[in-house]
Amino acid sequence: MYNRLILSAFFSVCAILAHAATRQVNPSAGLQQVLDKALPGDTIRIHPGNYRQSNIIVRKQLVIIGEGYPVFDGENKNEVFIIIADGVVLQGLQIQHTGRSSLVDMAGIKLQNVKNVRVTHCKLLNTTYGVYLQNSKRCIVSNNLIQASAKEELQSGNGVHAWKCEQLLISSNRMSGHRDGIYFEFVTRSAIIGNTSSGNIRYGLHFMFSHNDTYEYNTFQNNGAGVAVMYTRGVTMYKNTFYHNWGDASYGILLKDISDSKIDHNTFHTNTVGIYMEGSSRIHVTGNTFSNNGWAMRIQASCDGNLFEKNNFSGNSFDVATNGTMMLNTFRENYWDKYDGYDLDRDGTGDVPYYPVSVYSVITERIPVAMILYRSFLTRIMDQVENIMPSITPDQLKDIRPRIKKWQL
Amino acid sequence: MIGIEHLTKSFGKLTALNDICLELQKGQAVSLLGPNGSGKTTLIKSILGLVVPEKGTITVKEKVITKDWSYRSAIGYMPQIGRYPDNMTIAQVIALIKEIRPDHIRYDEELIEGFGLDKLKNKTMRSLSGGTRQKVSASLAFLFSPDIYILDEPTAGLDPVASELLKEKILKERTAGKLILITSHVLSDLEGIASHIVYLQDGNLVFYKTVEELQLTTGEVKLNKVIAQIMKGDVPLREPVRNIFSIQERQGKTS
Amino acid sequence: MNGANTPQMKTIIKYVLVDLIRNRIILVYTAILAVLAVSVLGLDDNPAKGLLSLLNITLLFVPIITILFSTIYFFNAIEFTELLLSQPIKRQQVILSEYLALVSALSGAYIVGIGIPLLFLVSGTESLVLVATGTLLTLVFSSLALLVFVKSKDKTKGIGIAIIIALFFTVLFDGLLIAFIYSFSDYPIDKAVVGMIALNPIDLGRVLMLLQLDVAVLMGYSGALFKKFLGSPLGNVFSVTCMLLWVFVPLIAALRIFRNKDL
Numbered sequence: 047m048y049n050r051l052i053l054s055a056f057f058s059v060c061a062i063l064a065h066a067a068t069r070q071v072n073p074s075a076g077l078q079q080v081l082d083k084a085l086p087g088d089t090i091r092i093h094p095g096n097y098r099q100s101n102i103i104v105r106k107q108l109v110i111i112g113e114g115y116p117v118f119d120g121e122n123k124n125e126v127f128i129i130i131a132d133g134v135v136l137q138g139l140q141i142q143h144t145g146r147s148s149l150v151d152m153a154g155i156k157l158q159n160v161k162n163v164r165v166t167h168c169k170l171l172n173t174t175y176g177v178y179l180q181n182s183k184r185c186i187v188s189n190n191l192i193q194a195s196a197k198e199e200l201q202s203g204n205g206v207h208a209w210k211c212e213q214l215l216i217s218s219n220r221m222s223g224h225r226d227g228i229y230f231e232f233v234t235r236s237a238i239i240g241n242t243s244s245g246n247i248r249y250g251l252h253f254m255f256s257h258n259d260t261y262e263y264n265t266f267q268n269n270g271a272g273v274a275v276m277y278t279r280g281v282t283m284y285k286n287t288f289y290h291n292w293g294d295a296s297y298g299i300l301l302k303d304i305s306d307s308k309i310d311h312n313t314f315h316t317n318t319v320g321i322y323m324e325g326s327s328r329i330h331v332t333g334n335t336f337s338n339n340g341w342a343m344r345i346q347a348s349c350d351g352n353l354f355e356k357n358n359f360s361g362n363s364f365d366v367a368t369n370g371t372m373m374l375n376t377f378r379e380n381y382w383d384k385y386d387g388y389d390l391d392r393d394g395t396g397d398v399p400y401y402p403v404s405v406y407s408v409i410t411e412r413i414p415v416a417m418i419l420y421r422s423f424l425t426r427i428m429d430q431v432e433n434i435m436p437s438i439t440p441d442q443l444k445d446i447r448p449r450i451k452k453w454q455l
Numbered sequence: 456m457i458g459i460e461h462l463t464k465s466f467g468k469l470t471a472l473n474d475i476c477l478e479l480q481k482g483q484a485v486s487l488l489g490p491n492g493s494g495k496t497t498l499i500k501s502i503l504g505l506v507v508p509e510k511g512t513i514t515v516k517e518k519v520i521t522k523d524w525s526y527r528s529a530i531g532y533m534p535q536i537g538r539y540p541d542n543m544t545i546a547q548v549i550a551l552i553k554e555i556r557p558d559h560i561r562y563d564e565e566l567i568e569g570f571g572l573d574k575l576k577n578k579t580m581r582s583l584s585g586g587t588r589q590k591v592s593a594s595l596a597f598l599f600s601p602d603i604y605i606l607d608e609p610t611a612g613l614d615p616v617a618s619e620l621l622k623e624k625i626l627k628e629r630t631a632g633k634l635i636l637i638t639s640h641v642l643s644d645l646e647g648i649a650s651h652i653v654y655l656q657d658g659n660l661v662f663y664k665t666v667e668e669l670q671l672t673t674g675e676v677k678l679n680k681v682i683a684q685i686m687k688g689d690v691p692l693r694e695p696v697r698n699i700f701s702i703q704e705r706q707g708k709t710s
Numbered sequence: 711m712n713g714a715n716t717p718q719m720k721t722i723i724k725y726v727l728v729d730l731i732r733n734r735i736i737l738v739y740t741a742i743l744a745v746l747a748v749s750v751l752g753l754d755d756n757p758a759k760g761l762l763s764l765l766n767i768t769l770l771f772v773p774i775i776t777i778l779f780s781t782i783y784f785f786n787a788i789e790f791t792e793l794l795l796s797q798p799i800k801r802q803q804v805i806l807s808e809y810l811a812l813v814s815a816l817s818g819a820y821i822v823g824i825g826i827p828l829l830f831l832v833s834g835t836e837s838l839v840l841v842a843t844g845t846l847l848t849l850v851f852s853s854l855a856l857l858v859f860v861k862s863k864d865k866t867k868g869i870g871i872a873i874i875i876a877l878f879f880t881v882l883f884d885g886l887l888i889a890f891i892y893s894f895s896d897y898p899i900d901k902a903v904v905g906m907i908a909l910n911p912i913d914l915g916r917v918l919m920l921l922q923l924d925v926a927v928l929m930g931y932s933g934a935l936f937k938k939f940l941g942s943p944l945g946n947v948f949s950v951t952c953m954l955l956w957v958f959v960p961l962i963a964a965l966r967i968f969r970n971k972d973l
Contacts, residue, residue, distance in 0.1 A: 421923075
């Protein structure tokens with residue numbers, strides 16, 4: 047999908063370059079006047095320096111290239127670039143200090159109702175919103191550094207914010223210190239690839255009503271609440287890393303009302319909860335690595351028809367927790383490091399089922415303070431007894447073919 | 456050299472020592488006698504500071520011992536049971552004791568050589584017989600040529616040759632003007648060594664006399680006979696034994 | 711405890727250590743720990759699981775072996791101690807030296823047996839914390855053994871008390887605690903529970919490891935206690951401080967009692 051995007055962008059740029067002029071700009075000139083005088087298809091080269099200019103509106107199809115990261119400063123009052131023409135290219139600029147307002151979403155770069163716009167290799171520092179896409183199609187946001195140091199959720203914006211868009215490609219950006227690193231609402235058929243989203247107050251990626259999107263090779267770490275994917279169908283999550291998202295409402299991924307999606311070959315490492323799943327159906331969770339998480343997965347009873355297979359679970363405090371006794375999901379052929387069974391027929395799978403919900407996770411669910419006795423001799427005895435006579439753990443939740451050896455993923 | 460005044464010690468209901476008063480002088484070889492449980496070991500341990508007295512004071516070389524532990528440098532102690540860490544060698548035990556006393560550089564190793572311990576020096580204590588361990592204990596007691604020797608059953612378990620050697624050593628030290636306090640069940644071993652006898656029973660001091668005096672009153676020469684006579688009660692010994700001043704007076708005359 | 715005559719203490723420590731490192735039980739203890747560590751860590755390609763097994767071994771065996779061995783050692787060394795005490799040296803220095811030699815030997819055994827295999831097979835903070843936990847437990851239960859020694863009249867009684875102490879802290883205490891937690895789970899007992907944990911050195915050691923292995927899960931409970939106390943360095947500081955108290959309070963008490971003990 048994104049290949050097509052890149053191609054179309056490439057061709058449009060080639061077409062423009064065929065008859066384009068190049069204009070040079072230095073700090074003493076007003077960029078807005080230069081832009082207004084330029085003809086569509088022109089290239090504007092901006093020399094290094096401090097440009098105390100903001101609220102710059104790009105009304106024509108121009109290629110704007112910064113050399114040596116010229117600095118555009120919103121002086122904590124204004125927005126900086128507003129792009130309202132199709133096919134604009136913005137590259138190599140440093141944009142900083144946008145204003146903050148409760149009425150307008152102040153952005154470093156705002157794209158409004160446009161197509162085929164590219165924002166690449168820019169630095170967006172301490173902007174309320176970094177790149178803000180509104181009702182746009184086939185746009186590319188790539189290789190940008192989007193950094194802020196937001197302290198409070200309410201006053202801050204998002205690194206890349208997209209609302210009601212189609213066919214976006216968000217790739218290889220680094221965003222940190224915002225409310226959400228990437229925010230998608232009503233964004234369809236888009237791809238989020240190779241980004242690193244870390245240290246955001248709320249979510250590394252926040253995803254709502256955004257069907258048929260793909261995100262892959264991204265890293266989400268140290269975000270206040272991890273990643274949230276909600277009210278969406280047809281999401282593919284592939285080879286992402288969810289790392290070190292800690293807190294009582296923090297998740298590697300929070301899945302709420304997600305259906306017909308794939309979670310494939312991702313890594314969940316040292317999160318309080320690897321995957322939290324609520325009201326979700328028909329999700330295929332396969333080939334993932336869950337290591338050193340508090341809970342590898344919390345699957346609420348409202349989930350059904352999900353399939354968990356061929357994943358590796360190791361070093362998690364608890365593998366699976368649930369709030370019900372019914373289990374309408376399937377576990378098979380996962381590797382569980384806590385499995386103590388045997389494999390007499392040497393087919394690589396254990397001969398007795400594995401029950402991923404441990405008795406102590408059920409107890410601490412009810413009495414959290416009992417956690418302080420976890421891993422004591424006593425709790426080990428309780429686990430052994432429960433293994434022999436299951437009484438408080440859901441006995442339907444089991445992996446009937448647990449792997450003996452770890453999957454090579 | 457050792458002064459004991461009104462020393463009292465009890466363990467629970469048992470009174471181990473009851474108001475003991477003694478004055479031991481240099482040049483004496485005092486034999487501490489009495490039946491089992493009469494308080495001999497408690498008395499020795501009190502002098503060494505291993506047992507903390509309830510009442511009374513002990514002075515060694517005019518110093519009250521509860522104040523300062525340094526008086527123990529004047530004492531060479533040979534315990535009744537010599538038990539040592541299993542895996543230490545004889546050489547290590549001797550080296551350990553020497554290193555604890557860095558003030559000393561000249562050692563009396565007569566016994567170590569006499570007992571032939573230098574040939575066994577790399578043997579571990581576990582591998583030694585009881586007798587050899589006693590030899591080690593004896594050698595350690597004499598190592599620093601102290602002014603006072605406290606020997607608890609020194610000859611028990613020693614072979615006759617070693618026993619003779621030790622006795623000769625004790626005599627030699629006595630002649631050199633040291634004070635020797637010795638307990639032994641083998642009375643014949645004390646023959647010719649002991650100059651004074653202290654007799655304890657049920658924690659009470661029964662008497663403290665010179666050997667000559669006892670020989671006179673009993674008419675016996677051999678020490679074991681003398682003691683046997685006394686224990687039978689044939690000899691009227693009911694003089695006021697508690698009166699140490701009278702004893703001291705007599706000592707003043709004899710010595 | 712005062713610094714006078716430390717060369718004498720060094721001498722005693724040196725020679726007692728010389729004895730202890732050739733002690734068969736110490737050697738067997740080291741060997742068993744090493745075999746357990748290598749087999750547990752080597753068999754499994756999952757280091758976290760191996761570490762957990764070693765934690766269980768540590769919590770279960772280190773206290774009982776340390777307190778039993780130390781108590782017996784102190785009693786067996788009575789005559790030797792008397793001999794040392796007949797030398798011009800302070801009482802407390804003699805017993806403190808013996809204690810220090812003993813803890814060096816026992817913690818040395820633990821560090822060699824568990825620490826070295828860990829270093830090679832699973833190096834990392836968790837491994838360091840485990841070794842620290844085992845060492846601290848060795849110190850604590852040696853101190854308790856010394857206290858048992860100075861307080862008991864004879865060896866048999868002493869060994870009995872030592873076994874009771876070890877069993878109490880290993881199993882019984884947690885049983886009582888879980889009963890307490892169950893009975894009062896409707897009340898805000900978080901602080902009380904943390905306070906009670908401080909009363910058991912084995913639990914403190916376990917919490918230290920819990921903070922390494924399970925901090926992610928501890929962060930998941932909304933209780934303020936878990937986040938403020940266990941989820942921050944404060945929990946580590948608290949646990950280590952309490953364990954050090956468990957080392958020094960019995961040790962100082964024992965030294966004081968020993969000052970006037972009849973041997």
